[in-house]
Amino acid sequence: MSLWQIIQRLLPFVRPYRRLVIATLLLTLVGSLAAQVNPFVLRYTVDTVQGMLDKGQGLAEGWPLLAWVSGLLLGKEIINTFIQFGQKYYGEKIRIQISGVLAQTAVSKILSYQLGFFSDDGNQTGKLQTRIDRGVESLMKLVQNFFIDIMPLFANAIVALVVIFLNNKWVGLVALAVLPVYFWLSYAQAEKLQGVRRGLQRLREEKNHGLISIIDSIVVIKSFVREQYEGQKQASVQSRLEGAQLLTRKTNFRFDGLKTFVEQIGVVAIIVLTAYLVLGRQISIGAIMFHILLFNNVSAPIRQLHRIYDEMNEALTYSEGFFAILDADDQRERPGQLEPGENLRGQFELRNVNFTYPSGTAALHDVSLRIQAGKTTALVGLSGAGKSTIITLLCQFYRPDSGDILLDGHPLAQYDTFALRQEIGLVLQKNHIFKGTIEENIRYGDFTATQAQIEAAAKQAYLHDQILDLPRQYESDAQQLSGGQQQRIAIARLFLKNPPIIFLDEPTASLDAIATEQIKNSLDAIKQGRTVVIISHSLAQIVDSDCIYVMKKGHMVESGTHDELYAKHGTYREIFDASARSLNIEKLAKTMADDGDEVLDTAS
Ligand SMILES: Nc1ncnc2c1ncn2[C@@H]1O[C@H](COP(=O)(O)OP(=O)(O)OP(=O)(O)O)[C@@H](O)[C@H]1O
Known part of the structure; x- marks a missing residue:
């Protein structure tokens, strides 16, 4: 299943909440614009303070500036707090409501399927539950990423990049040069994780199924004293699961380290370049902080790229299994036109x-x-x-x-x-x-x-x-x-x-x-x-x-x-005779006959 196909499948579930999605998007966009205020305020403050120092002015002349800057930053933070609360709360509301609908749709579908669906190896108890849980969870991350995160993140990065370019094209070029390397590393990381993730999914299903089966068969396990054997079976799945989880973490840590390194190269390059331009009196000293903060506004959202890409790939893996449950229409109980009704004879x-x-x-x-x-x-x-x-x-x-x-x-x-x-x-x-x-x-x-x-x-x-x-x-x-x-x-x-x-x-x-x-x-x-x-x-x-x-x-x-x-002397007679022998009918008949004699004797 491609990402586009998954998004199309998700749209009907998201559509009822479109107003909420748009409101959350707007809030996040406003938040990302507000994030650009700090670099400007900081540059203005540094340059003004520098100018005052050059003129020999001190704290007495600087108070109004400090009060004004503090008021501005505080005001921005207060607004930002509301924006962030709204964005997180409404984003979570969308996520919780859509995940509820998805899980309930899966339950309704499962209830509508024939018995054959449940005898399939992939649909056993535990496995089915894992497929639904992981599927809903990863699809929700996709909803969050695609409908809530991506746009504001990119808007934030693009706005910051444009501002850098408008201020200084050389600094802009350095910031831009880091991006392809970053993109490529994120892509390579996600590609590497994809195969591991499929294995993880299978192992998680196996582990859940194993646990449920232990609970179901606990009496048999105990009566045959097979606790150790069952424990080892689970331990083997657990150890393979640990191996796969560790491999995922190792891959992530390796790539995260590389990406941080690339980012830091960008930071150093921007510091060196800006310092060079400041020393050459081409720009003011306030530009050092200004550029670094703006570069952070470019790289911070891009740092999320791998998470988004990773979660999207996760969604691709798990949603296949989830949508396979929703799509098993060939397993539906088939409705017929005839209703038995009152004329039912039952032949x-x-x-x-x-x-x-x-x-x-x-x-x-x-x-x-x-x-x-x-x-x-x-x-x-x-x-x-x-x-x-x-x-x-x-x-x-x-x-x-x-x-x-x-x-x-x-x-x-x-x-x-x-x-x-x-x-x-x-x-x-x-x-x-x-x-x-x-x-x-x-x-x-x-x-x-x-x-x-x-x-x-x-x-x-x-x-x-x-x-x-x-x-x-x-x-x-x-x-x-x-x-x-x-x-x-x-x-x-x-x-x-x-x-x-x-x-x-x-x-x-x-x-x-x-x-x-x-x-x-x-x-x-x-x-x-x-x-x-x-x-x-x-x-x-x-x-x-x-x-x-x-x-x-x-x-x-x-x-x-x-x-x-009975008269046929065939299979029925064979079963009948075996049943009579197993019941020891002769002995039973004799006991009953003797009992009958006793009764008769007593009567006479
Ligand atoms: N859900 C199932 N999936 C696959 N095979 C099955 C399933 N149920 C029964 N079978 C197989 O179908 C065959 C007939 O089984 P069925 O249960 O109809 O026999 P039965 O005559 O009712 O036996 P019993 O008297 O032991 O209940 C057996 O070989 C059995 O293994």
């Missing part, structure tokens, strides 16, 4: 569907199946068979590579994604619990729900009584609940949302036996008249489904009711 059909994850894993191969409206359909298969993938396609989290997915006879892609998801309730094996109270977490299912409705949903999910036992009840921190309790929150959310289509992916996997039975009863009740797709490794959850599809390695291999599939 899905997959026809010869093939699907590959963005990572390259081919998860589904030529899958065809029909999910009847108002019925319960189960998906069965070994781990990694592709069952959850089917649900993600039905929710439109991803689109198939080929084949058709229909809902009520219309292509699923024609439905408005947001409207479609309003009609779907999804409960996963592990559901996210937000930071907040139990009440807030259940309310996520319906923001308009009353407290009574929330409690009713919690009762259906067999959670209400447990919540009442907590010290702060519905106000308790939801993330402190046990895995099974969190699962019931997810189920309560589903009850509150009350959608006509329900996808259950191992909904009772983390529940105890009693809770599993309770939730199964609740789910059996809510299933009535709704389209339900259930995935479960527990066959007890699926045997009474209206239709069961059996999957193996991404292929659909069998379908039918439990009895039909």
Whole structure:
């Protein structure tokens, strides 16, 4: 991305603040003009004092001059203080407001993208955050530099240069001669830093990602006593980061030294030349200070040049990553024309569907199946068979590579994604619990729900009584609940949302036996008249489904009711038998039979 392209991209964000930008620019321009007052006052003072000394006058005659000069300089400084405050405050206001808009635009964009966007390697947690933070930060520096700093800085330098030339062309030529060397050094410095900076960006992302991943996996790290291993992994990134940071500093210090040297050569040359002209009686003695102060007014802004150039290059590096987030329009959830509405029946059909994850894993191969409206359909298969993938396609989290997915006879892609998801309730094996109270977490299912409705949903999910036992009840921190309790929150959310289509992916996997039975009863009740797709490794959850599809390695291999599939002696039967063996059904059956005998004996 070129600088010009970035500025064009920034303009829409800056435009709403154009008045503020113009006001700040004007203030800074006035400030830079005021900066030229000192050399004139100083030259006038030195020459007048010199004239008075030549005439043999002393302090008594000099008081009015001192009072007048002090008043003038003080007045100028008072005005300058206001100007500087205004310039800094309004400049900061622009920066803060635009950076807020930029960050919020990135958040809105990210929220509008499909799941595929987040599985990209560069968009993982931490990396994405670094890209946004650094991007906004460097773009703000660019706004500051381009819209606030550059013009006044150059105006300041040019005005000072013109004044020098008007006073003495030789001194002007010396001041001018230093500039190309200075420009060239600044350019070389920024060029040298560019490659290093890209490396720095990658390392910063890696470090943040590493830190977040440590926090996420702290229990596993501790249980395997891998603290040292994880620490070393971070230390290696940190040491590469330190190397890159040190290299940046070293390069900066080397060039800064060179530039100061060049500047000092300019100062010495101007002192020597002005002294030569003063001694030759071509100019007054006051011109020495006058020229040096003016030269400082030329070189001080130019000294900022490298910083500006450097920050612009930084913006070029980081804004690429930032704008890539804003520009990922191909990742947007696609709105469709069809809204499910009241006529929704909820019949899905997959026809010869093939699907590959963005990572390259081919998860589904030529899958065809029909999910009847108002019925319960189960998906069965070994781990990694592709069952959850089917649900993600039905929710439109991803689109198939080929084949058709229909809902009520219309292509699923024609439905408005947001409207479609309003009609779907999804409960996963592990559901996210937000930071907040139990009440807030259940309310996520319906923001308009009353407290009574929330409690009713919690009762259906067999959670209400447990919540009442907590010290702060519905106000308790939801993330402190046990895995099974969190699962019931997810189920309560589903009850509150009350959608006509329900996808259950191992909904009772983390529940105890009693809770599993309770939730199964609740789910059996809510299933009535709704389209339900259930995935479960527990066959007890699926045997009474209206239709069961059996999957193996991404292929659909069998379908039918439990009895039909059992009689087939195929994959389903294999899974069923293995499940029975793992549950030690024989022993359980015997225990129950013995218990039955005892009951009968007691009865007789
Ligand atoms: N987000 C993802 N990105 C890349 N590959 C994925 C993703 N999710 C699943 N896969 C891969 O797709 C294949 C099917 O996975 P899927 O989760 O659909 O299986 P499953 O039958 O639901 O398994 P399980 O019973 O273990 O949940 C697997 O090979 C898995 O590694």
